[in-house]
Amino acid sequence: MKKSSIIGIIIIAIAIGAIISTYADSSTYGSFADAKTATEELHVVGKLDKQKDLIYNPVKDANYFSFFMDDKEGNKCKVVFNGSKPQDFEKSEEIVLTGKMVGAEFYASKILMKCPSKYNNTEVTIKQANSTASINP
Numbered sequence: 001m002k003k004s005s006i007i008g009i010i011i012i013a014i015a016i017g018a019i020i021s022t023y024a025d026s027s028t029y030g031s032f033a034d035a036k037t038a039t040e041e042l043h044v045v046g047k048l049d050k051q052k053d054l055i056y057n058p059v060k061d062a063n064y065f066s067f068f069m070d071d072k073e074g075n076k077c078k079v080v081f082n083g084s085k086p087q088d089f090e091k092s093e094e095i096v097l098t099g100k101m102v103g104a105e106f107y108a109s110k111i112l113m114k115c116p117s118k119y120n121n122t123e124v125t126i127k128q129a130n131s132t133a134s135i136n137p
Contacts, residue, residue: 032075035101041109044097046071048090056085069095069106081108091115 049068092113099108
């Protein structure tokens with residue numbers, strides 16, 4: 001065999017190995033019910049339950065943050081994150097957690113938030129004492 005053929009085969013083998021390793025590391029999306037049976041980390045998408053309290057006391061433990069979340073299927077679960085509370089967490093529209101269940105609690109290793117866009121409103125209303133004016137940007 002020529003040297004160029006051997007080098008080409010090696011490059012192809014490395015590319016195939018990289019593709020397989022990338023596919024093996026990708027995690028899947030699911031619900032809290034799926035996380036109970038999963039053996040590896042899972043992505044869970046849902047919304048913050050604003051009726052329940054957020055527990056974060058940086059004086060006592062700056063690396064403990066817990067809250068309740070409803071997933072897309074309506075399952076409610078307590079979430080524990082070993083890190084600080086993200087800024088504007090209460091304003092998030094949707095939360096994507098990466099983690100796994102430990103007992104009845106979901107332990108998140110990552111939190112991603114979808115926050116409301118400040119560019120959605122096309123009309124701003126300004127109220128004065130006796131009148132209302134509208135401004136269209």
